[in-house]
Each structure stands twice: as C-alpha cells, then as structure tokens.
Amino acid sequence: MAFLHLNKVEKYYGNVHAIKGIDLAIEKGEFIVFVGPSGCGKSTLLRMIAGLEEIDKGSLHLDGKDISQTHPSKRDLAMVFQSYALYPHMTVTENMSFALKLAKESSAVIKQKVNDAAEKLDLTQYLDRTPKELSGGQRQRVAIGRAIVRSPKVFLFDEPLSNLDAALRGQTRVEIAHLHRELEATSIYVTHDQVEAMTLADRVVVMQAGVIEQVGTPMELYDYPANKFVAQFIGMPSMNILPSTLFRDAPYHTTEVGIRPEHFKLIAPDQAQLTGEIEMVEALGNETLTHININDQSQQIIVRQHQRSQLKPGQKVGLQWDTPKLHYFDDQGLVIR
Amino acid sequence: MAKRISYSNILRTLFAWLIALLLFFPLLFLIITAFKTELQAIAVPSIWSFTPTFENFSEVQDRSDYANYAINSIITSSASTLLGLLMAVPAAYSMAFAPTRRTKDILMWMLSTKMMPAVGALIPIYVIFQSFGMLDTLGALTIIFTLMNLPIMVWMLYSYFKDIPFEIIEAARIDGAGLWEEFRHVLLPIGMGGIASTGLLCFVMAWNEAFWALNLGSANAGTLATMIASYSSPEGLFWAKLSAASLMAIGPIVVFGWFSQKQLVQGMTFGAVK
C-alpha cells in the first residue's frame, strides 16, 4: 500500500455531494498538487486528509494505518492555511514551538529546531514579534515555519500563496519548491492556479466537481490530457477546441479536436486548408499571441509564436498544424488515442 | 492650529452636560440625603446646606449587620458567575465552532426565556426550593442567579467566540492539541477579554438582583439588595437611612466597576483579532 492512500473517499454537506468517491495513492516524498476550478472540492479533500472534515464513506490510510477516524491532533500532519491561522497571542517563536511543546520536546531541542527553521525562512530577526507586527509575506513564512519545525509525515498546503501579491507569490513558490527538495517531505498542495501546479508538482491531481479528472506528471497532463476538461484547464492560453468537421482525417467518433496555441503555424491564406481574420495581436516580447476569428467569425482561436510578428488586426491568414500534436475528443469529451 | 470654538459646539456640550446631570441627579440626591438627618431628609423644599452627618451609616451598621449582607452578596455573585461561566463557555464554544442546523433556534429560545416576567416563574421555583429545603439559603440564590444570567452569558460568549477565526483552532488541533490544550492555550487566551467582560457583567447583574433575593432569601441569605429593601418597610420610610443603606450597597460594585472599566471596554473590542 502507498504511503498515503485514499480509498473511495466521499463527502456530503447535507445534500451537496462535495467529494464523489476519490481513489488516490501518494508515495513517500512526493509533492502532489490538487488543482481545479473554485468549488471543485480541493479544500474539502485536503481537510478530510487533515481530519478537519469527517470522511462520510471510504477510508484513508497513512503509513499503513487506517486514520479515517483519527483526531487531527493524532495524525502527525502539518498544515499551512490560506489565512495563515497564526496564533495571534503568541510570538513567532511561540507559534513555531507550539506543536513541539505539545509533543513534550525538551526546550533545548525546541530552541534548536525553531532557530533552524527561522534561519531557513529568514525570520531570525522577527522571532519576538507577534503576527500582527508582521507583513503578509512574513506571516506566510511563519506559517510554513510552524509546519516544518515538526517534521510531520505529510505537509498540507491550502492555497498558501493566494493572499500574496504577484511578485511575492512567484518568489515564495520558488522557496517552497526549494524547501521540498531539501526536506524531501511528502506534501499535498491545493491551488486553483495551474502555474503553481505545473511548477511545484511531482504529480498533479486535476479535480472537477468532486471527482478526479486525471492524475499525472505536469508534462503528461500537458502532452496527453485524458479529456477536454484537463486539456483546457492545463496550459495558458487554453487549448483551442475546434469542430471535427474541419479535419478530414480525424478518427471515427471524433466530435472535437484540440490544438495547443503553439502547435499552429501561420502561413499565406491561399496555401491553407483553414483561414481566418486576425482580431488582435498580443506582443509579449518573448512570444506573440495572435487571436484569429475562423469559421466566418463564429469562433476564435489563439496562436502562439515564439518570434515577433508583423501581422495586423483585420489581415487574413492561413493556419497549418502538426497532425501528430492534435487531440481528438469524442462526444463525452474523452480523448481518442 | 487654534481650535475653532463654534456656537453649535458649545450648545452641544451644554446639552450633553444637561442630560448627564439629569441622569446623575437621582444618584446625587441619594448621596446627599445619606448625609442628612431624618428631619432634614423629609423637609420640603429640600435643604441643600447642612452639616453632614455619618449617623445614618453607623445606625445602618448597628441595625442590620452590613458585613453579613455584603458577604452574602459577594458569595452569591462570585459563585453564580463562576458556575455560569463553567456552563456557558462550553455551550458557547460548541455553538460557535460546531454549529448544527438548530443552533440559531436554541440561541433564540434561550434569549426568549429572558422575555418572560420573572414573577411568572416565582411560584414553581419557590415550591421547588421549598421541597428541597433550600429556601433562604445561599445555594438557592446562587443557583437562581446562575440560571437568570445563563442565557445572556451564552449569548455574549457566543458572539465573542464567533469572532475568533475557526482556522486558528483547527491549526491548534493539527499542531497536536487535544480538547483541553486547545481550550487552555488557544481559546482561553484569545477569548479572555470576552470571558472576563461576560463574567464582570454577570457579577454586577447578580449583585444588583433584588426580585429573587427578596423572595427566596431575605433573612439568612439576604444580599445587599434586600438590606436596602428592609429600610422601606414596617415602621415607615426612613429616607436618610434608606439612602445610606443604598449607598453602602451599591458602593462596592460601583468601585469594582470603575476599576474594571478598562477590562470591560477591552473585552468589548478584543474580538478584532485578525
């Protein structure tokens, strides 16, 4: 059995079936990211693992033991909350020592561990402050410090970066990746941001409406999405979805075809099987995103080029694609291989 | 920058003072009367210049054992406050942090019991205490004060606890805190302001309680409130002594309230923990 094993886990909130039977096996040391649109049940699933929500059906095993009914205090997990949830009446040192004190560690060991964590997180000069005397980024690091001093079996993160501004978010993301490499601790990280998912995860769990849509490494999800939802959720800008009628040699049963923005090539209109009119050109410096209306203006696609473009809105262009890079979907949205 | 003094400001200030004096006047009259002789006290129109006398206070002390009443007040007020907190804190905790669909209804129901006139429950409660042989005991008063204040205590604590972000408590649980540690190290320190002001308020309300104190315990278990009342009966009214007794009864609680003012106000605003 895997280190952390969820077996047909379900959750109801009254009539709302929030988690609809989830099976997942997580290996020791893995960094797993739950990603999906808001309200899909990521936090609920994480909180069920933490023991903060009851598991209505199914079971949860950690390190060979069934912990489905275990009180959170006995699960040996650490969690970083979106709101940080620091103890407002304690200093940074006290916040980070709390769990160790409860675990009856000696004060010398506590001191050592807190100082180590503070050094790693650049918090040494703030140890005597209370949370309200810290900036958002510093609070965030205290929350992480509170988790890492304990060396728990699993780290849980619930959207830990969503309260930070963009610059700090990027920086902290790198720090978390660095910490994970250093500590090699099993981690489960919840986010709705697919960039965080792709950059941090060993494996990504894509969720929608209480079910898992696909589990895989970031590149597997990008290259081989199992269905239309994953195909469109992973990747920025989203994969273009076109009707199969535009593709003569699509497999039987195909209703829609997906093409990533970078798998189009822009060519002269008279040589192309598909033409369109440019709606907008976004020049980002390192790449150019061209929005093109096709099918008599009824649909818009986005094309990504890694060079600069002389094209202007209103111009007609032709589109060409790499046939091996196409994704074929049936009427259920499942991929046809 | 010089402060601009406008007429409307002056008027507003005068008006505020007027209202304040109007509200304070009965208390002032009581204080003054306590230092008059009985004759001066009933004189109409009121006498405003006289030689103050302490005679009333010593007479009150002689006639009714002030210390005894005071001790009864202290015991019943503190015991009912402690007992009330012991029940209200867990109740408010579970309502704030583990609400069910019925929690709001239960809270409303608790409050609705305060809308019934106390006299409506007098007979059954009297009979109950009588059959337990508890009439005129400190135990009976403590119990009745506790029950009287319990709905308010639960409500106040509930609203304080509601302001504490639940994630802080969840964080403590994940950090390894069991129920007791969660209470001792997180809820208690964060909610201390709210718990203290609830306790203070209920202490004052129990101290000032007269209806139940008079009806259930006026001889042995009488509190200071009943001492005041004893000056308004059989032999007629003795304004000066009544005033002196009142002053002696409310004195301690006013002083107490004055010193705990800071704590009370702090308690009211402490909820703002982010």
Ligand SMILES: Nc1ncnc2c1ncn2[C@@H]1O[C@H](COP(=O)(O)OP(=O)(O)O)[C@@H](O)[C@H]1O
């Ligand atoms: N305490 C709750 N009571 C009722 N419904 C809830 C509760 N918590 C979450 N839900 C519902 O469960 C679903 C999943 O929520 P959540 O796990 O918070 O989503 P996510 O974290 O992916 O945004 C949502 O439909 C949400 O409305």
Ligand SMILES: [Mg+2]
């Ligand atoms: Mg969430």
